[in-house]
Amino acid sequence: xxxxxxxxxxxxxxxxxxxxxxxxxxxxxxxxxxxxxxxxxxxxxxxxxxxxxxxxxxxxxxxxxxxxxxxxxxxxxxxxxxxxxxxxxxxxxxxxxxxxxxxxxxxxxxxxxxxxxxxxxxxxxxxxxxxxxxxxxxxxxxxxxxxxxxxxxxxxxxxxxxxxxxxxxxxxxxxxxxxxxxxxxxxxxxxxxxxxxxxxxxxxxxxxxxxxxxxxxxxxxxxxxxxxx
Amino acid sequence: xxxxxxxxxxxxxxxxxxxxxxxxxxxxxxxxxxxxxxxxxxxxxxxxxxxxxxxxxxxxxxxxxxxxxxxxxxxxxxxxxxxxxxxxxxxxxxxxxxxxxxxxxxxxxxxxxxxxxxxxxxxxxxxxxxxxxxxxxxxxxxxxxxxxxxxxxxxxxxxxxxxxxxxxxxxxxxxxxxxxxxxxxxxxxxxxxxxxxxxxxxxxxxxxxxxxxxxxxxxxxxxxxxxxxxxxxxxxxxxxxxxxxxxxxxxxxxxxxxxxxxxxxxxxxxxxxxxxxxxxxxxxxxxxxxxxxxxxxxxxxxxxxxxxxxxxxxxxxxxxxxxxxxxxxxxxxxxxxxxxxx
Numbered sequence: 001x002x003x004x005x006x007x008x009x010x011x012x013x014x015x016x017x018x019x020x021x022x023x024x025x026x027x028x029x030x031x032x033x034x035x036x037x038x039x040x041x042x043x044x045x046x047x048x049x050x051x052x053x054x055x056x057x058x059x060x061x062x063x064x065x066x067x068x069x070x071x072x073x074x075x076x077x078x079x080x081x082x083x084x085x086x087x088x089x090x091x092x093x094x095x096x097x098x099x100x101x102x103x104x105x106x107x108x109x110x111x112x113x114x115x116x117x118x119x120x121x122x123x124x125x126x127x128x129x130x131x132x133x134x135x136x137x138x139x140x141x142x143x144x145x146x147x148x149x150x151x152x153x154x155x156x157x158x159x160x161x162x163x164x165x166x167x168x169x170x171x172x173x174x175x176x177x178x179x180x181x182x183x184x185x186x187x188x189x190x191x192x193x194x195x196x197x198x199x200x201x202x203x204x205x206x207x208x209x210x211x212x213x214x215x216x217x218x219x220x221x222x223x224x225x226x227x228x229x
Numbered sequence: 230x231x232x233x234x235x236x237x238x239x240x241x242x243x244x245x246x247x248x249x250x251x252x253x254x255x256x257x258x259x260x261x262x263x264x265x266x267x268x269x270x271x272x273x274x275x276x277x278x279x280x281x282x283x284x285x286x287x288x289x290x291x292x293x294x295x296x297x298x299x300x301x302x303x304x305x306x307x308x309x310x311x312x313x314x315x316x317x318x319x320x321x322x323x324x325x326x327x328x329x330x331x332x333x334x335x336x337x338x339x340x341x342x343x344x345x346x347x348x349x350x351x352x353x354x355x356x357x358x359x360x361x362x363x364x365x366x367x368x369x370x371x372x373x374x375x376x377x378x379x380x381x382x383x384x385x386x387x388x389x390x391x392x393x394x395x396x397x398x399x400x401x402x403x404x405x406x407x408x409x410x411x412x413x414x415x416x417x418x419x420x421x422x423x424x425x426x427x428x429x430x431x432x433x434x435x436x437x438x439x440x441x442x443x444x445x446x447x448x449x450x451x452x453x454x455x456x457x458x459x460x461x462x463x464x465x466x467x468x469x470x471x472x473x474x475x476x477x478x479x480x481x482x483x484x485x486x487x488x489x490x491x492x493x494x495x496x497x498x499x500x501x502x503x504x505x506x507x508x509x510x511x512x513x514x515x516x517x518x519x520x521x522x523x524x525x526x527x528x529x530x531x532x533x534x535x536x537x538x539x540x541x542x543x544x545x546x547x548x549x550x551x552x553x554x555x556x557x558x559x560x561x562x563x564x565x566x567x568x569x570x571x
Binding site (some may be wrong): 020 | 281284285288291292293294295296297298299300301304305307308311312314315318353403406407410411413414519522523524526527528529530531532533534535536537538540541
């Protein structure tokens with residue numbers, strides 16, 4: 001969960017200075033910051049945040065492959081965000097409702113509000129892009145089709161969590177389908193999984209761009225072992 | 230706007246002059262001289278552009294920030310800058326121009342942004358140097374603008390300055406951590422200060438005897454202090470701060486002047502300033518290129534939002550794609566560098 005939030009936050013941070021409108025500079029940075037905050041809290045439950053973020057190698061990260069996908073164009077960033085924030089909102093709702101709540105429940109109760117905003121942002125943009133111009137429609141459909149095979153993994157079990165993530169799949173599908181249909185787009189029909197590594201990310205098996213992302217993220221920290229910042 | 234020598238115009242001018250002299254605030258619907266309007270448009274637009282271009286040198290390090298805490302601080306800061314750009318374009322729009330036109334002028338190189346953002350961020354310490362020195366210089370410039378005669382600009386400055394002071398403290402704290410860290414970190418901090426010191430002093434604009442707009446802007450109470458006064462104030466603040474940081478400033482002439490009650494400092498290389506203003510700085514081309522690319526690559530997104538809004542009236546859009554009346558903006562190519570960054 002922490003890795004999901006960190007990696008997606010990093011990807012969104014890459015948009016800063018490149019967004020299509022000033023409002024989106026603010027919005028994307030804002031979402032990135034929320035996710036980074038969630039990641040930091042979750043890491044703090046497991047150990048030292050910087051050690052966990054900066055000193056693990058690619059094979060030790062457990063994020064879903066969906067969140068490490070390169071940003072692509074704005075449509076692909078928005079679709080990735082729609083898929084992920086819908087999932088994350090359902091996950092946090094479950095965690096917030098779980099008994100006993102514990103520290104994770106407290107985080108979830110707070111984060112679920114942030115994530116609802118992220119999902120709303122992604123929803124509004126999916127509608128605008130899907131039901132905007134022919135070009136935006138085409139790009140958004142391509143993004144949906146291209147990212148679809150990374151969605152199945154989201155519902156694989158999460159290590160150490162009492163919640164059954166597979167039960168989130170139905171409400172997730174219903175929610176995403178509703179938005180996609182309203183946006184005059186078509187739900188993809190192909191497989192929800194990449195065939196060569198079912199559940200890859202959760203097992204530490206990632207896609208190629210991820211290693212490069214980590215190299216950029218970690219190089220300065222690693223170049224000064226033991227330094228504090 | 231009446232420009233003829235009618236009795237009305239004389240009355241309006243007199244009323245305006247009296248309001249300004251009484252430290253009153255000019256509001257968007259008030260009569261104002263054309264040149265006052267044009268000066269404000271130029272200055273506020275340049276200020277807004279500086280916030281937007283100023284995101285780039287810092288965003289350059291978001292993906293490489295060395296700790297999660299620093300990364301969060303930097304993300305929040307760059308987000309604030311985009312927000313400042315939005316307030317300032319909003320303030321400019323109260324003068325009858327429109328944001329899209331101002332952005333077009335920026336992209337076409339017809340309106341300026343602060344010369345400081347044409348310098349590259351080469352190491353992580355540069356992020357701290359920008360916070361401490363560049364934001365520090367910006368605040369020194371902007372605090373007096375909170376009392377500027379044009380109401381919307383003054384109010385925007387109040388909000389901007391609050392956030393800027395916070396960024397400046399964070400920059401200082403970043404440098405302090407480096408300065409007290411390992412030898413390599415200390416060297417990184419010193420190198421950054423060495424590179425950013427002189428460009429920061431140039432942010433106050435040309436010396437008073439060469440500043441084209443100063444006298445008029447001061448008479449209009451847009452500007453409250455001269456470039457050299459503000460520059461001196463900034464040096465006086467920075468010298469003791471550098472000492473407590475354990476870093477030196479790259480100027481052998483810095484010395485306390487008992488008689489003047491402030492620090493003397495060495496001559497500024499104005500030829501470098503002129504080169505950067507002309508577009509020959511290290512990053513001028515790159516900064517504009519990135520801005521244009523973001524705008525062009527985002528065109529289809531803005532068009533989609535407009536098309537969607539047209540289809541679903543009442544469904545809001547976050548983009549100001551509708552066009553409004555745009556009066557002449559009176560931009561020119563003369564420097565009003567005595568402004569803004571951060």
